[in-house]
Amino acid sequence: MAWSTRELAELAGTTVNTIRHYHRLGLLDEPERRYNGYKQYGVQDLVRLLRIRRLAELGVPLSQIGEVGAGGDSTPDALRQLDAELAARIERLQRARFDIAAILRDSVPADAPAGFESVASRLSEADSSIIHIYTQLYDEDAMADLRLMAEADTDSISSEIDDLPPDADEATRQRLAEKLAPILTQNLIDYPWLSDPVTHLSKSAHVTQQTFIEAVNELYNAAQIDVLHRASILAHEQPRITREANGDG
Numbered sequence: 001m002a003w004s005t006r007e008l009a010e011l012a013g014t015t016v017n018t019i020r021h022y023h024r025l026g027l028l029d030e031p032e033r034r035y036n037g038y039k040q041y042g043v044q045d046l047v048r049l050l051r052i053r054r055l056a057e058l059g060v061p062l063s064q065i066g067e068v069g070a071g072g073d074s075t076p077d078a079l080r081q082l083d084a085e086l087a088a089r090i091e092r093l094q095r096a097r098f099d100i101a102a103i104l105r106d107s108v109p110a111d112a113p114a115g116f117e118s119v120a121s122r123l124s125e126a127d128s129s130i131i132h133i134y135t136q137l138y139d140e141d142a143m144a145d146l147r148l149m150a151e152a153d154t155d156s157i158s159s160e161i162d163d164l165p166p167d168a169d170e171a172t173r174q175r176l177a178e179k180l181a182p183i184l185t186q187n188l189i190d191y192p193w194l195s196d197p198v199t200h201l202s203k204s205a206h207v208t209q210q211t212f213i214e215a216v217n218e219l220y221n222a223a224q225i226d227v228l229h230r231a232s233i234l235a236h237e238q239p240r241i242t243r244e245a246n247g248d249g
Contacts, residue, residue, distance in 0.1 A: 002040035012049045019049065027052050027065055059086055115143065119150045124162040126219040133215050137208045142200035145191045155183065161228075166221035173223060177230035184235035195236075 009016045022028035028048055031041045055065045059082055068075050099117070103110055108120035113131040120128065131150075135143060157179050164176065188194050201208050216225060 002034075002042060003046070005039050005041070008041045008046060008049065011046060012053060014049070014053060022049070022052060025062055027062065058082070115147050116150060119147075119153075122153075122158070123150070124158075126162070126224075127158075129219050130215050133211065137201060137203055137211060138197070139200050139202050142193065142197065145193075149187055149191070153183070155179075157183065161224055164221070164223050164227065166223050168223040173227050173230065176227045177234060180227065180231035181234035181238065184231055185238045188235060 003011065005016050005019055009019055012019075019028065023030055028045070031039045031045055034040050051069060052065055055069055056062065060068050060078070064078055068078050095114075099114055102108075102117035103112065106117045106120065108117050112120035112123075113128060113135060116123065116128075116131060123131070131146070134146060138146070157176065161176055161180070164172070193200055197208075198205055203211070216228075220228070
């Protein structure tokens with residue numbers, strides 16, 4: 001029995017172009033040709049093609065199919081590595097499905113920061129943007145804490161700062177800073193690493209600092225930055241004031 005390229009492709013459940021690609025890679029030998037120049041494939045060609053397709057379905061890269069299919073000493077290690085890669089891919093897909101379910105459940109934008117779906121509707125465009133940047137600067141533990149902070153932030157201060165115009169007057173800036181400071185102070189108490197985040201960085205301290213500065217200056221207006229700066233100073237001073245008031249020095 002002899003088959004043409006098209007007939008072989010149909011039998012194997014693949015395409016003519018795929019077979020030609022396997023020929024170019026050297027995975028499938030070129031068959032003999034008929035008197036009219038057309039290729040003629042036999043049973044062994046079909047079996048070889050089906051073996052290649054089987055390995056490809058398992059996820060073996062085409063560049064490794066020859067080695068893995070030969071069943072050499074390196075085959076078990078190659079399969080274990082492939083299994084680990086598949087497990088990681090499955091985990092990513094499961095995480096994507098979980099995130100999609102949360103996006104649909106909470107009716108939030110599809111590009112909301114991962115894990116922040118439940119609070120995405122309360123995040124300003126600037127806050128959402130900087131959280132996206134944080135995902136590249138901080139490790140998973142830090143991001144988990146940031147999610148908890150965002151979920152606990154139900155005070156109207158956030159929306160007031162979001163709506164703050166760049167020419168806000170001095171009294172408004174100071175009022176908002178004093179209102180925000182206790183929240184920041186509590187965060188510093190609950191999450192001590194905020195005072196020294198080096199151990200939670202996924203990039204170098206220099207890259208993190210430069211990226212943070214650029215992001216804040218780009219995403220927030222002058223008045224908002226001023227309020228955040230004032231509130232940060234007040235928040236860091238509060239523990240010292242409390243210690244002095246208690247006579248702890």
